[in-house]
Ligand SMILES: Nc1ncnc2c1ncn2[C@@H]1O[C@H](COP(=O)(O)OP(=O)(O)OP(=O)(O)O)[C@@H](O)[C@H]1O
């Protein structure tokens with residue numbers, strides 16, 4: 055009885071609070087990450103030498119450094135050059151930049167897989183380079199990049215827990231706090247784990263639905 | 279009387295369904311010692327299915343099998359594995375183990391199944407590979423061999439197990455015309471040495487020349503059985519006659 | 533920004549800080565590699581069993597493995613580290629060091645991912661390989677062990693190499709349990725010397741080098757065990 059009371063009055067509100075923070079971390083990071091990813095991916099394929107090189111270095115660094123290291127750089131490092139960010143902001147910043155680098159890989163792969171002939175056809179119709187990218191290349195590339203990028207967002211959901219390590223108290227953090235107060239580590243972290251499991255499962259279910267809806271007849275034959 | 283005494287393999291009532299479709303209907307046959315029995319029939323007629331049902335690589339829905347008078351119970355794993363050792367199988371597309379050299383393709387069964395010593399197995403494998411004319415290729419991997427060479431390795435692999443009967447499924451259909459004869463020569467040689475074999479083929483000239491008995495299979499039914507002369511010249515069944523005359527038309531009176 | 537004397541002094545101080553901390557950080561990379569090797573080996577062993585079970589097992593086994601994979605791929609590493617370290621293991625009265633728990637948890641997660649790598653490789657093999665093995669009289673177990681796995685594992689090396697780089701980077705999260713790996717050491721020194729940027733970059737650089745060395749090594753292995761003439 056007491057147990058139930060405790061769960062209702064302490065655990066659920068705290069975890070709910072944490073969940074909301076987590077979602078507020080995930081959504082903007084996913085959106086910014088995607089935008090960065092598309093931008094970088096396009097630069098890596100269509101950019102000039104300088105832009106290409108810069109983009110490649112960006113991707114190599116952000117994919118090569120562990121996310122924890124990146125978060126520490128933003129949160130503990132930046133203040134030394136006079137830039138202060140709240141834990142929340144530093145997390146969103148770190149997640150966006152890191153997942154952008156990963157997204158760009160899929161975007162790049164998708165862009166490269168589009169047949170040269172289509173680009174020639176678009177040019178022969180008088181498209182400018184920009185127009186060609188927007189109306190011919192991206193709609194196709196989007197479908198090819200979708201599975202990889204979607205997977206990346208599922209990773210992001212899980213990695214959002216790392217915000218705890220730079221003191222942004224989201225779902226994992228709230229869980230850690232109550233667990234330390236009550237010593238009910240197993241139960242609490244099991245519940246927290248299940249919540250993440252639900253989030254990732256819903257996300258991957260959505261992803262499959264979107265993929266199915268966007269499927270073009272005969273298009274999967276060219277799938278990567 | 280003679281037939282019963284010498285029967286090596288007996289198959290009765292073999293039936294196989296895929297979903298609603300019955301691809302093998304109550305097929306029965308008896309193979310005698312030293313006999314070469316050839317299955318012919320249109321593509322999709324069920325030849326491969328019958329052969330693979332005989333050593334239970336495909337699980338039949340009904341049917342019984344006897345090897346040298348002893349019935350094989352499929353659910354007795356040990357007996358099944360022992361039975362498969364005594365039944366050599368040659369596949370249409372060779373199915374050599376891609377990660378092993380020709381030599382090790384032959385030794386692996388000897389070492390891992392028969393428990394033979396490594397050196398003994400190597401000696402035997404070299405002997406079998408020489409027998410099929412591959413002396414110079416024993417250290418090559420399947421991807422480095424021609425189709426005809428691959429099929430001969432697979433024959434050596436089966437022979438090395440000292441089988442009592444061989445099931446040979448269209449051994450030449452995946453081969454270029456000039457490679458076919460090298461494989462057929464090996465099979466003819468086996469027959470001359472008294473090997474008991476059941477073989478399916480589309481190669482009618484070969485069937486007519488060397489088969490002891492021909493079995494005509496269509497839509498999963500054995501329609502007719504008889505000597506080559508009977509099947510090709512005096513078939514009783516209308517369908518058999520139609521199939522044979524079409525083949526003769528296509529390939530001449532080979 | 534004009535380069536002033538202060539900048540030069542700063543730079544020299546940073547270099548000095550890195551130089552001083554480097555042996556300490558490199559010692560951390562031994563700890564990191566210990567975590568990664570332990571996790572990869574555990575993940576490999578479990579992953580092979582899971583993959584074989586998922587491909588050849590019965591309906592019950594397949595769904596149990598399905599749930600296992602779903603769980604370990606869907607729950608964050610950090611949550612699992614807390615769950616196992618503070619929760620499960622102490623609940624069961626098993627006293628393990630933070631290092632061991634981190635290696636086990638990384639290994640369990642990796643086994644879920646690795647099982648999917650191996651499963652993909654197994655189902656991509658032609659069915660005839662298994663049939664030919666059985667036709668020789670091999671039991672299912674022998675066929676899998678001597679014929680299927682040697683081929684499937686070869687095909688898995690590129691994906692396995694990718695998995696290595698993921699586990700390597702994830703191992704930095706073990707810092708949350710106080711395992712003194714590279715990241716923990718970098719942060720420890722940084723919070724004393726206030727040289728955050730140089731130290732974190734050095735730590736990141738060490739991870740880059742370890743990724744490079746590992747994938748290079750696995751690339752060499754892949755060449756070494758590749759089957760002559762075999763392409764797909
Ligand atoms: N795994 C399977 N699932 C469903 N149907 C199958 C399967 N294997 C074979 N069949 C069907 O069974 C029938 C007999 O096939 P089988 O391979 O035995 O013919 P075949 O006489 O060997 O033909 P071919 O000369 O082309 O090799 C065919 O209609 C085929 O479509």
Ligand SMILES: [Mg+2]
Nearest residue numbers: 325326370448
């Ligand atoms: Mg066939």
